[in-house]
Amino acid sequence: MIRLDSTDAGFTQAFTALVNARREADDDVARNVTHIIKRVRDEGDVALRDLTRLFDKHDLDRSGWTIDRADCLAAYEGLTPELRAALELAAERIAVYHAKQRPEDRDDTDAQGIRLGARWTPVDAAGVYVPGGRAAYPSSVLMNAIPAKAAGVRRLVMVTPTPNGEVNPLVLAAAHVAGVDELYRVGGAQAVAALAYGTDTIAPVDVVTGPGNAWVAEAKRQLYGVVGIDMVAGPSEIVVVADGKNDPEWIAADLLSQAEHDPTSQSILFTDDAAFADKVAAAVDAQIATLSTGATARTSWDANGAIILVPDLPTAMPLVDRLAPEHLELACDDAEPLFDMVRHAGSVFLGRYTPEAVGDYVAGPNHVLPTGRRARFASGLSVLDFMKRTSFLSLDPSGLAAIGPAAVALAEAEGLPAHAKSVAIRLK
Amino acid sequence: MIRLDSTDAGFTQAFTALVNARREADDDVARNVTHIIKRVRDEGDVALRDLTRLFDKHDLDRSGWTIDRADCLAAYEGLTPELRAALELAAERIAVYHAKQRPEDRDDTDAQGIRLGARWTPVDAAGVYVPGGRAAYPSSVLMNAIPAKAAGVRRLVMVTPTPNGEVNPLVLAAAHVAGVDELYRVGGAQAVAALAYGTDTIAPVDVVTGPGNAWVAEAKRQLYGVVGIDMVAGPSEIVVVADGKNDPEWIAADLLSQAEHDPTSQSILFTDDAAFADKVAAAVDAQIATLSTGATARTSWDANGAIILVPDLPTAMPLVDRLAPEHLELACDDAEPLFDMVRHAGSVFLGRYTPEAVGDYVAGPNHVLPTGRRARFASGLSVLDFMKRTSFLSLDPSGLAAIGPAAVALAEAEGLPAHAKSVAIRLK
Structure with missing residues (x-):
């Protein structure tokens, strides 16, 4: 586990190294x-x-x-x-x-009488x-x-x-x-x-x-x-953003719920309270000793864990976006303003009574989520992964007369005469 | 170009070979x-x-x-x-x-007071x-x-x-x-x-x-x-399903609008009219001679083109689904019943006045479409390719009391005690 402070001189470099650390296949x-x-x-x-x-x-x-x-x-x-x-x-x-x-x-059907649409199957x-x-x-x-x-x-x-x-x-x-x-x-x-x-x-x-x-x-x-x-899946991750009013035992358990998955898992805490950070670190060590998965959790936490001190919780949010974490807990009284700052995360867990693990099992949203910073461009598993969309188009002679000449002009400009002909031949 | 008849003895084997033909990278x-x-x-x-x-x-x-x-x-x-x-x-x-x-x-927010949702960014x-x-x-x-x-x-x-x-x-x-x-x-x-x-x-x-x-x-x-x-893109393809009442010159132009793209492109006509098939084949040959892209179109049509005779157009539709074509034209008076039979196609062009090329340029739907039978599982390019979804969850103590115990039971059954603890510790 590394400890960082966002106000330290070397923070930017250390945090960038954390963001870029690869934990994946060779x-x-x-x-x-x-x-x-x-x-x-x-x-x-x-x-x-x-x-x-x-x-x-x-x-x-x-x-x-x-x-x-x-x-x-x-x-x-x-x-x-x-x-x-x-x-x-x-x-x-x-x-x-x-x-x-x-x-x-x-x-x-648009103003030109052109019918356009899409069907999902x-x-x-x-x-x-x-x-x-x-x-x-x-x-x-x-x-x-x-x-x-x-x-x-x-x-x-x-x-x-x-x-x-x-x-x-x-x-x-x-x-x-x-x-x-x-x-x-x-x-x-x-x-x-x-x-x-x-x-x-x-x-x-x-x-x-x-x-x-x-x-x-x-x-x-x-x-x-x-x-x-669905998506290339890497090791599991959790980022917890927590103020000092949380029970450190609760937050330690949340961090360990990812650390116990695999030695390559990653758990990161952002907090604005240095004393709370110390308590969480101590609680993590104490809880690991009681877990049947303690050896895995120990390896993961030692190698990949981090506690990052920030002046206030909003300061953490752009850093969270750079991590684009699979799971993000916002453990504070009013999580909504922080949530509104999130651009990249697989799934967000709001408030003190929403441990990530409840989403792993019974809440409803999917637990198959983008890892390894892929929440920058990817989403959790959904019905869309099992469906596809067929677009369609239907023109009558007047619709083709309205937009066909532009297609002919572009096709000719692109050097595709058969494209142009297939439209032009119907405009005669 | 190959000519097939769906009522011939060797059709199934020949059509399967057409479906499985690879035209892609080595x-x-x-x-x-x-x-x-x-x-x-x-x-x-x-x-x-x-x-x-x-x-x-x-x-x-x-x-x-x-x-x-x-x-x-x-x-x-x-x-x-x-x-x-x-x-x-x-x-x-x-x-x-x-x-x-x-x-x-x-x-x-559901009956248990649990808030669930998803945000797109x-x-x-x-x-x-x-x-x-x-x-x-x-x-x-x-x-x-x-x-x-x-x-x-x-x-x-x-x-x-x-x-x-x-x-x-x-x-x-x-x-x-x-x-x-x-x-x-x-x-x-x-x-x-x-x-x-x-x-x-x-x-x-x-x-x-x-x-x-x-x-x-x-x-x-x-x-x-x-x-x-977006999607791995292969050579372009068109399948045209056309009855004998079409102008063979129009349909030939449509087939050539894909054939002119690349020697590996593929154009396939299904028709229920053998005499019409002959006329289209002749029109293709005649038009190729007039095209500046004729050499490419010739190679594509000779190597990958096909005209397939079917007893009636609905018989073609399950065969079209096996090809899962990038582009599908349904050139007949009432295309709707045929369209309703389509399960796998990138984009469908309905009726006699909707040449595929009008969709390539100006109609509105995207022309970046799944090729190489990938319409079985993939869709054309859309705004979704540039967005991602973040699911979210918010529980209060009563919501966690309602569903938390089930999460604890499943986590313990899966041998993940820290998952269980992160929920159970909040239920005390």
Whole structure:
């Protein structure tokens, strides 16, 4: 963890280094992923079986390529009533929030009698990647699958690695709740490649979403254009802007809720109260000692954590914009003026009673959010990621007479005579 | 050009081959682009100057790195009144169409008193790539720059190669009309890399859009994630669905309006009238002979063109969906029932008086559209490509009491105790 003070002489340089610090995949991952994608494209199921044996230590021909929907139902019924209710509450709230994202079609006729518009349609098939092993998150299943269903996607495929053949019952239960149509026991870059190109067993999909390790993220990046993808995902981040009236234990817990994800996660506190900063730092250390995820949180906080002192909270906001964080908490009495200053953030959590983690699970907005400063140009997952827009145009002879000559002039100026002719021939 | 009949025995196989035919970049382009990107990232302006000398045959230090806005105004004033009016008409109609794409913010409070919503904001800076040389298209300037301006982008940068140092006055005039803020005389993969990473001369942008050759497209693909991009663009395509009551000369001109773009372009006609098909084929041959772009059109039509006979036009529509074409003309009296069958197309042109080329220039919808079957999952360029959404959430103690326990249960089930603690600590 580094401590910075925005009024110090060296602050600008130190903060710029923090903004530019890369915590992402290296070239070796890229080369290995290229090789895996090529193998899956060329060899299909044979490559999937080989790579699953290599990375996940089981033989798909023995353990089974698919997971039955009946198994998902059984997993759901095997949960405690409390967990079933929690999953159902989360699914319901996520569905309500995302249903409101469905865009409206347009169909206008202008003063020249020219009809213009746009129609939105869902993709035919979507694939959701769900990590296996340590990072097996049923919440990710809901956050990826429910927007696809809300978009109207007919075929929803889930892939998830099952290391040593073991499945995660919570993930299966979430797949049941979300209404996933097909499940395959494959993971890694090879699973993304299979979804993109298709194999004999797995029919191709149009969009692949969902979190994963560096290999999965790199595979999505490389396959972008062959399929649609949500966004290249990097390590998780939180920025907390908090005044001294917060309980330091609460803010420490918020910082640790990202730090516990991964050693490469990042948690940053901006505060205008030096004594509060000290208390939070102490509370972080004390809480880490009690966490089962303490080792990960320790590494993340030591390597990537930061506490930054500012003269007042508004001073923090342009600095927050430079970080363009995935998650931003504004923990103060009236968060609205600070929120109005935000230009770049994936998701914002307002006030003292809105810990980021409540948004990870049950609030409704998506928890798949742009990382690594990508909130400068990217948005969280939404129904739009599973839909596309077809523009349309309809002219009659008088509409074409009104605007066609300008098209002819421009086409001729661009040296495209067939373009010009296709309009001019109708103007005779 | 191939002729197919959907009722022939071998049709399914032949059509599948047509759908799967790749007309895109190879691995050599990818490797060269990786090298160029690395050079620009590491060496900045030095690499830009070297690569421009190599590819565009001029020295930026002598010819000048930038193009002044005064030069753009002068180019505009140097146009014929007819061309100035055509550019203005196009810009006005494109601005009106795209302004209506601006999404609305959401700010709702639900039955639990939980406030949820989303705010849209423009990216800070956008870069528009404009090809130079043969394919120097002022219409591309308008189609990329105007949506960025409609989104509210403050800094709009244009890059365009100027082979041998020569600028294209039409492109400059279009930059003036569109209100481009900065122009640089660089092109190719090196220009895209400069926009993404920034150099001493060119400050980085957040989104890069615009068409280009295979190198430009590959650079955008590789830099996706470092910046936002519109969509990987491949060769242009048109599918025309036409009955026998069309003038074969009109339909031939429409097919050639794509074929003249590039040898890799593709034009496909579906018709239910074999005699009409013959007439269109003959008209294509006759028109090619009259075109200054005839050699390109000839190559494209011979290599990639197709005429496909169907028993009736509705039979064509599922086949069109498999092609997911960039442009789709429905040339018949009542196009609406056919349009209602379309699931995957970039843009649709309805009726006999709506040639695709009118949409390329002046109608209003964007001409930057998904190619290579990407209309299955991608949309044409819009203001959304220059904006991003920040979700937000605000809970009070009673809202957190209502949904917090479910978040705690899920976080504990996922093995993330700090997530659970950050909620539970506020419920005490």
